[in-house]
Amino acid sequence: MPIYSVAALTDLAMRALSRAGANATMAAATAEALVDAELQGLASHGISRIPQYVMHLRNGRADGGAVPVIVKSKGGAVLIDAQNGLAFPACALAVQETIRRAQELGVSFAGVTRSHHFGVAAHHLQPVGDAGLVGLAFGNSPAAMPTAGGRHPVFGTNPIAATFPRKHGPPLMIDLSLSEVARGKVMMAAKEGKAIPLGWALDRDGNPTTDARAALTGSMLALGGTKGAMLALIVELLACALTGAAFGFEADTFFVDEGNQPNLGQAFLTIDPGALAGRDVYLARIETLAGEMMKDPGVRLPGTRRRELAARHQVTGITIPDALATEVERLAG
Numbered sequence: 001m002p003i004y005s006v007a008a009l010t011d012l013a014m015r016a017l018s019r020a021g022a023n024a025t026m027a028a029a030t031a032e033a034l035v036d037a038e039l040q041g042l043a044s045h046g047i048s049r050i051p052q053y054v055m056h057l058r059n060g061r062a063d064g065g066a067v068p069v070i071v072k073s074k075g076g077a078v079l080i081d082a083q084n085g086l087a088f089p090a091c092a093l094a095v096q097e098t099i100r101r102a103q104e105l106g107v108s109f110a111g112v113t114r115s116h117h118f119g120v121a122a123h124h125l126q127p128v129g130d131a132g133l134v135g136l137a138f139g140n141s142p143a144a145m146p147t148a149g150g151r152h153p154v155f156g157t158n159p160i161a162a163t164f165p166r167k168h169g170p171p172l173m174i175d176l177s178l179s180e181v182a183r184g185k186v187m188m189a190a191k192e193g194k195a196i197p198l199g200w201a202l203d204r205d206g207n208p209t210t211d212a213r214a215a216l217t218g219s220m221l222a223l224g225g226t227k228g229a230m231l232a233l234i235v236e237l238l239a240c241a242l243t244g245a246a247f248g249f250e251a252d253t254f255f256v257d258e259g260n261q262p263n264l265g266q267a268f269l270t271i272d273p274g275a276l277a278g279r280d281v282y283l284a285r286i287e288t289l290a291g292e293m294m295k296d297p298g299v300r301l302p303g304t305r306r307r308e309l310a311a312r313h314q315v316t317g318i319t320i321p322d323a324l325a326t327e328v329e330r331l332a333g
Contacts, residue, residue: 013332034050061252134272
């Protein structure tokens with residue numbers, strides 16, 4: 001399997017996206033996010049997404065010429081229109097706005113509408129933690145999970161992420177999908193012809209399955225059952241009802257080339273700790289909790305493993321499966 005440096009893989013991704021019609025800003029932001037996912041060991045949200053994004057750009061499911069714009073602003077609240085482009089430039093603008101407004105007002109909420117797949121949710125929060133602010137990210141996706149007691153997909157897997165800066169050391173970084181596993185893992189298993197564990201998904205008839213291909217045409221099971229489904233409902237309401245974006249059941253699956261423009265939504269909440277108990281109190285409280293967590297052997301603070309993998313891959317390079325590397329090289333021309 002070929003090994004790429006970060007620079008080489010980023011260049012490859014940018015060329016493939018640009019050739020499919022993405023403008024320079026979109027190609028750069030998307031490539032950075034996908035390579036960042038690879039660095040952290042999240043291959044399901046990394047370079048494997050390029051063929052999907054390329055086909056969506058070519059088929060009009062995503063507009064490669066889109067430039068995100070602020071369409072509404074009031075105090076700490078702001079709405080960004082991604083204009084049906086790939087999500088990453090719009091999310092970057094939203095986060096930039098929440099940082100600026102939270103520093104001025106103490107708190108800020110940004111919604112993104114008419115958007116696309118936004119990848120690893122925590123990726124978008126890195127500038128928030130670097131600015132010493134608390135951040136939360138929410139995003140919906142095409143329907144993949146039934147509601148509590150239901151059988152047909154209504155909600156997306158709807159990731160939630162959070163960052164909490166610390167006085168010493170990197171921020172705590174929390175990132176989770178609300179399905180039992182991220183749907184991208186099922187996508188990877190289907191591509192590789194591998195079975196999935198029982199309890200991950202249902203087939204199209206609502207029966208438990210270990211067939212990854214059947215799972216992609218069926219539905220994912222919510223993390224924690226009813227509780228996970230209700231958290232997914234909260235994300236739909238935050239990211240869609242507030243922004244005017246499409247609910248998950250209104251968006252065609254990402255796993256087909258043809259389909260509608262998904263018109264998904266994202267939401268970002270940024271808080272200045274200094275506006276509440278005060279920065280010093282907040283930082284002291286974080287360290288008290290972190291210290292208590294670390295009393296048990298084997299405990300790692302959230303985000304630690306991803307940072308360790310990223311540091312290792314910066315040195316060793318990133319290994320890409322042969323078939324995927326060949327496909328992406330072809331798409332890059």
